[in-house]
Ligand SMILES: C[C@](O)(CO)[C@H](O)COP(=O)(O)OP(=O)(O)OC[C@H]1O[C@@H](n2ccc(N)nc2=O)[C@H](O)[C@@H]1O
């Protein structure tokens with residue numbers, strides 16, 4: 001049995017540069033990862049299967065498809081990214097074996113912290129371990145890129161500067177062990193719908209100089225105004241996190257609606273977490289890895 005963690009992805013900064021002819025957007029982002037998230041378990045089996053457990057299992061079953069389309073009555077359930085990852089892995093490596101996979105779903109669905117991408121990446125890591133494929137095998141990154149823009153970063157699973165559509169990755173140091181709070185107001189936001197509302201203005205790239213915190217603080221999330229149009233409650237989360245004593249940076253992650261704050265110390269983070277839980281928001285008190 002192989003167990004792999006699928007940690008939440010955070011965009012410390014997310015700068016959108018331009019829309020490409022293929023509909024994707026060129027971006028610059030500082031990816032970081034939390035110490036907590038979903039979990040993938042893989043066991044060799046007679047037949048392929050996927051079991052989803054955990055607090056967000058039901059939300060995942062009724063989620064719209066990844067392109068943002070609503071799930072019509074009677075339409076078959078879109079394939080989970082975990083199954084897509086497993087199929088692509090077996091095809092690429094010529095593996096004619098079956099796997100029973102369990103996804104323990106703790107991250108809210110369509111929330112800007114890359115839950116599906118993290119699950120797909122963890123599936124690839126787990127299958128690579130099971131079938132003795134080196135974790136840095138470039139074919140794993142080719143599969144990851146085909147699954148989604150965030151999947152290569154999640155496969156690497158460490159702090160990076162991402163460019164292109166997010167797949168070109170350069171490791172960055174700093175912020176490991178920093179207390180972090182993730183807060184989601186309970187609204188699912190479609191990534192495609194948020195990108196479609198981006199105003200098209202290139203406000204420049206991410207700062208090259210300074211330590212990681214300074215570079216992140218000097219940055220932005222260019223999708224924040226677009227996400228606020230779809231989910232105005234995000235403004236309340238940002239205000240609450242921004243005013244929390246000890247917060248050094250508060251911002252929305254990815255296409256939202258989850259926002260994060262970094263803290264000077266664990267006590268400050270936990271005090272803020274208690275206040276946010278009182279508002280019935282989803283709250284994860286964690287650390288940057
Ligand atoms: C917003 C971020 O989470 C920031 O890390 C990512 O850019 C999104 O990554 P993701 O969810 O893995 O994205 P995908 O599943 O590949 O694409 C979902 C949709 O987001 C839009 N998309 C995504 C990435 C990108 N660089 N440009 C885009 O325009 C496209 O409309 C695409 O149809």
Ligand SMILES: Nc1ncnc2c1ncn2[C@@H]1O[C@H](COP(=O)(O)OP(=O)(O)OP(=O)(O)O)[C@@H](O)[C@H]1O
Nearest residue numbers: 063064065080081109110111112113114115116254
């Ligand atoms: N394992 C999975 N977990 C979550 N969503 C999945 C999964 N597999 C497929 N999906 C589909 O992907 C959509 C986006 O979900 P996800 O939670 O990855 O969004 P996100 O956190 O906004 O991602 P990102 O930050 O990469 O844009 C869901 O609506 C769902 O249809």
